[in-house]
Amino acid sequence: MKLDFHLSSGQKNSDKSVNLKIDLHCHTHYSIDSIIKPRELAAKAKKASIVPAISDHNTLAAHKELHALGMRFIPSEEIRTIEGDLIGLYLQEVIPKKTPFLEALDMIKEQGALSYLPHMFDKTRHGVAYHQLANKVDIIEAFNARCPLQKYNDDAIHFAKKHKKLIAAGSDSHFLFEFGRTYFEVSAEFEDIKDNPKALLRALKSVKIHAKKAPLFVRGSTLVVKFAKRFFAGLFPR
Numbered sequence: 001m002k003l004d005f006h007l008s009s010g011q012k013n014s015d016k017s018v019n020l021k022i023d024l025h026c027h028t029h030y031s032i033d034s035i036i037k038p039r040e041l042a043a044k045a046k047k048a049s050i051v052p053a054i055s056d057h058n059t060l061a062a063h064k065e066l067h068a069l070g071m072r073f074i075p076s077e078e079i080r081t082i083e084g085d086l087i088g089l090y091l092q093e094v095i096p097k098k099t100p101f102l103e104a105l106d107m108i109k110e111q112g113a114l115s116y117l118p119h120m121f122d123k124t125r126h127g128v129a130y131h132q133l134a135n136k137v138d139i140i141e142a143f144n145a146r147c148p149l150q151k152y153n154d155d156a157i158h159f160a161k162k163h164k165k166l167i168a169a170g171s172d173s174h175f176l177f178e179f180g181r182t183y184f185e186v187s188a189e190f191e192d193i194k195d196n197p198k199a200l201l202r203a204l205k206s207v208k209i210h211a212k213k214a215p216l217f218v219r220g221s222t223l224v225v226k227f228a229k230r231f232f233a234g235l236f237p238r
């Protein structure tokens with residue numbers, strides 16, 4: 001299934017000449033349940049002209065390697081808070097797993113970083129749908145390519161509209177083939193948003209989302225990878 005939709009969450013940007021493609025949710029094999037090699041991701045991202053946020057589970061370990069490869073990316077982390085998953089964009093210091101959600105939000109702010117709420121209504125994953133918590137984040141993930149039901153994404157879009165939140169999208173890639181199918185466009189250049197969270201917030205006032213659901217089998221495959229990496233670590237050298 002292919003979904004293409006345009007969502008404008010505020011005023012339009014004036015410069016329509018530049019379209020930067022971004023995927024705000026992507027993993028590498030530094031996540032326990034992903035097998036994406038940074039070198040291969042860097043090559044694919046360059047070819048597709050997509051800037052991913054590298055948001056591995058509870059670690060920033062991939063960033064050093066990706067910087068060394070000269071890759072364009074936003075350094076991030078998908079933090080498993082006590083209440084559920086929360087992504088910190090532009091993080092420099094890791095935020096530990098099992099940090100309470102509100103504390104993690106404070107730690108993100110202290111770093112001058114941004115909070116991004118992934119798959120908030122996905123009942124098959126660790127979304128955070130409590131309105132009082134979700135209302136405090138900077139950006140809502142309006143489309144996650146791995147949500148098994150489009151309803152979960154629709155509910156996130158509805159929430160964002162109701163609470164006047166900025167929206168974005170992520171492929172949540174754990175396998176390389178997933179990357180490049182879901183991304184969004186904003187009017188900006190990478191140099192504008194590279195080290196500038198506020199510039200990203202400004203750019204997100206108008207987004208065009210290219211949404212394509214990942215095939216359902218990726219979820220089962222991810223569990224297999226997680227199991228295999230735990231028990232056969234030597235098979236997946238870094």
Ligand SMILES: [Zn+2]
Pocket residue numbers: 025027078172
């Ligand atoms: Zn993820």
